[in-house]
Amino acid sequence: MPSGRLLVKGLLGGVVLLTLAFWNLKFWLPLPEGVPRPRQPQAGLTVLIWHWPFGRPANLSGDVCATLYGVEGCLLTTNRSLLRQADVVVFHHRELQSGQARLPLGERPPHQPWLWITLESPSHTYGLARLGGIFNWVMTYRRDSDVFMPYGELVPRASPAPTLPPKDGLVSWVVSNYHAGQRRAAVYAELAKHVPVALFGRANGRPLCPACLVSTTGRYRFYLAFENSQHHDYITEKLWRNALLAGAVPVVLGPPRATYEAFLPPDAFIHVDDFGSVRELARFLSGMNASCYQLFFRWRERLAVRLHADWRERFCTICSRYPHLPRGRVYRDLEAWFRGGDGPQGEGPGGAGGGGGGGEVPQVPRGGTQEGF
């Protein structure tokens, strides 16, 4: 009967309408306190940098993100009067740690996302316990950060690789803060018994000017890219600039080999852990012939080093990542997040933690702005 069918249709229609109504209602209900509800930007995003890292603001006039990095619609500002309008407010940890800067907690507009930045390792980071429940996003060198910011990366090469600098030494190391208790100091001391190591940097009274660094380390076949502490994903400019950009083969000490392999081809570096002893490592370095040495540079045919050293680039990346940033996230225990993920390889007081079983995170998906390797 037609009337029966109409009734069914009517009922179905009502259910659909009610469902739609509830669905829409969901968007009008208030979000719980502290959960960011980012505005949908019409005219672009405003990123407020509450204090400039290390206190030297860069030139932000003009559309720096578009002109320098091709990121459109991204206004970087240090003008604190824009707190109410800002889409994201950025806080660099060093100045919070030292007390030079304070969080404007009392003036925070409801639901405004705050982003915490550090590029230091947990061994040199303090005062996180009081920063719980404040930040929605983090930017660090860790791949599981909301905004992943490595010190460098390999990118497809646009022009032929420059020839390698001529070598007149075997191994070099630049070190500013030498502490006998660090694992890198112990490895260096043992290595130096077997092969000559040219030592530069403040620790040895031979500082290199910024412009001289790469041209100096490039004259040696190998560079000791030893991190000051061993932490999850903690790989710094010691690898990217001092070794790879300079044209020296990095001998790395830091996270496990598998971590480096997420960033570099496996044959682009030598890992201290590849050897049973430092003596074996020394023998490997001093005994290497030219043809074997050349194999460490195969990546240069198709890849080039790109350093991420300008804070403006790092801040512009917030805009390019913005559409993909998780909504509703709060780092309730920032300390636990930052100190976690190290597993047993985290450095305890007095040197290296015991190796073995160090937890590896899943790799970030390829693609995206800074993340593909």
Ligand SMILES: *[C@@H]1O[C@H](CO)[C@@H](O)[C@H](O)[C@H]1NC(C)=O
């Ligand atoms: C800052 O950048 C703008 C635009 O690129 C330029 O015109 C200006 O001279 C720069 N100012 C300083 C102090 O370097």
Ligand SMILES: *[C@@H]1O[C@H](CO)[C@@H](O)[C@H](O)[C@H]1NC(C)=O
């Ligand atoms: C900061 O922003 C306010 C509000 O837009 C503006 O009146 C002021 O001139 C700005 N200050 C600077 C130093 O740009």
Ligand SMILES: *[C@@H]1O[C@H](CO)[C@@H](O)[C@H](O)[C@H]1NC(C)=O
């Ligand atoms: C160079 O060293 C490699 C690895 O030890 C060896 O296989 C190769 O024969 C050597 N080449 C020359 C030319 O000595």
